[in-house]
């Protein structure tokens with residue numbers, strides 16, 4: 001096996017039984033992702049983007065085939081090992097932000113570090129660093145309800161990045177944001193990708209996101225239809 | 241451990257709902273402790289009062305004596321054995337002679353017990369010194385209940401009639417020398433205390449007694465032929481039984497209250513687990529295991545009782561302390577029907593065991609009630625949780 005790959009899927013099939021019939025959400029998907037990629041799963045709604053992202057993130061298991069993440073076969077992991085993998089190496093960003101409502105901005109970002117068992121001083125340093133990346137260091141005491149959509153998603157990015165994971169999986173991160181905020185968070189993620197060499201995998205059908213991708217994987221009906229690499233994505237140029 | 245911190249944060253974050261549950265639960269705490277304290281106090285008071293006034297440090301009963309069989313009373317007397325006589329002379333025991341009698345206050349017949357006791361005795365707290373009087377009339381001591389029921393007052397004379405040892409009727413005028421206030425009905429209702437030596441000679445039962453009361457603190461209970469030793473456990477068993485029965489009645493009240501509080505917490509748990517699926521999905525995505533999430537949610541529920549204990553302490557301690565100081569005034573009517581030994585006020589007694597036991601019990605029940613709905617989480621798939629779906 002080639003160790004330069006962070007993620008490898010091998011003949012992934014996911015079938016959802018639906019009463020009499022069943023839905024084939026993924027149909028023999030073979031993909032590899034390297035360190036520091038900025039890639040997107042693109043395709044119409046229902047094409048299997050979320051399903052693939054969930055399997056890579058060890059939140060779901062395939063019907064057939066296998067997934068290797070950082071040298072570990074996902075399907076062989078116990079619940080606890082899966083949780084550990086996510087805790088240490090994978091950050092998630094969701095369409096609906098999924099901040100914990102009773103916690104402050106600081107506490108939300110701190111959460112993954114609590115699970116990792118870091119000391120208060122380490123947590124303080126890392127949280128502030130992550131919040132500076134997303135330019136929200138002055139909002140530490142705010143509650144999620146007091147934030148705009150763009151700010152909420154930036155907190156979510158800080159939460160995903162605070163533990164400096166190898167992989168960040170972002171499912172439709174801009175779907176609830178306006179154009180300006182979408183560009184803002186994409187530029188933030190691009191910066192993180194450059195500085196920390198974090199691999200980003202998006203699931204999106206948003207043109208604004210697609211502009212930024214350096215690799216665009218098109219899914220249609222659960223199959224990889226196209227896998228294109230751009231050396232010079234257009235997104236950055238447009239906004240600057 | 242981060243789970244308790246997170247649980248507390250979530251709980252406080254939930255605001256009003258949390259405090260409503262906490263307040264209801266704190267009522268249960270205070271009420272349970274107060275009611276239990278009341279029963280404990282009632283038992284203690286009754287035990288002390290009856291021990292002081294009647295039981296002393298145990299009794300020897302003449303073998304035929306049975307307080308529940310008035311017919312046997314006729315034969316329930318015999319000479320006080322030497323070993324007991326020594327104790328009596330040393331003021332470590334008091335002999336009581338009991339005989340059925342009738343009195344005719346205001347021309348109406350009352351069947352009573354005439355009880356002879358040494359006026360100089362100090363074994364029980366009855367004010368027998370008033371019986372130490374010379375004269376033709378028989379000095380008699382009665383209680384307030386007896387006085388009320390018969391209309392007798394201090395200085396009144398009343399005719400007493402009894403059968404002597406041969407079964408022959410005899411009668412005398414008795415003069416009420418004192419009406420004693422006692423909280424113990426069993427030394428009061430339908431009885432008349434007279435000097436022992438006078439009664440012995442009137443009934444021709446020289447040196448005889450029906451029972452002998454030992455002084456409190458007596459430790460040796462030798463075998464005495466023809467007499468049966470009755471220990472404190474035996475003598476107090478009626479009170480213990482009564483207190484137990486009454487506290488069962490009381491526990492129904494707080495069981496209902498506790499059930500209400502538990503229902504509120506169960507409902508909150510079910511609702512919160514239903515509503516917070518997405519949060520659970522997020523926690524799973526961040527690397528929290530299901531068992532940790534179950535712990536978190538269970539602890540959140542269980543912490544209601546911790547907060548309730550704190551809140552209960554804030555208003556409960558002064559309240560309970562105040563009630564322990566002032567007691568609970570007993571209505572007049574409770575005098576006749578209430579439990580023996582409760583004077584004007586019932587003073588609750590709160591032991592450490594009671595308080596700790598109550599807290600542990602409530603904590604345990606709350607934890608179980610909080611845990612039950614969380615079992616659903618064990619089957620929750622992270623993907624379903626994130627989509628806000630519950631299977």
Ligand SMILES: Nc1ncnc2c1ncn2[C@@H]1O[C@H](COP(=O)(O)OP(=O)(O)O)[C@@H](O)[C@H]1O
Nearest residue numbers: 016023024025044045046047048049050051052
């Ligand atoms: N939990 C599920 N149960 C049944 N069908 C599902 C489930 N999740 C996804 N699907 C189906 O699988 C297909 C792919 O879904 P998804 O991966 O969410 O697509 P996308 O994210 O590209 O919109 C869709 O047809 C969807 O209805």
Ligand SMILES: [Mg+2]
Nearest residue numbers: 049050051203
């Ligand atoms: Mg999707």
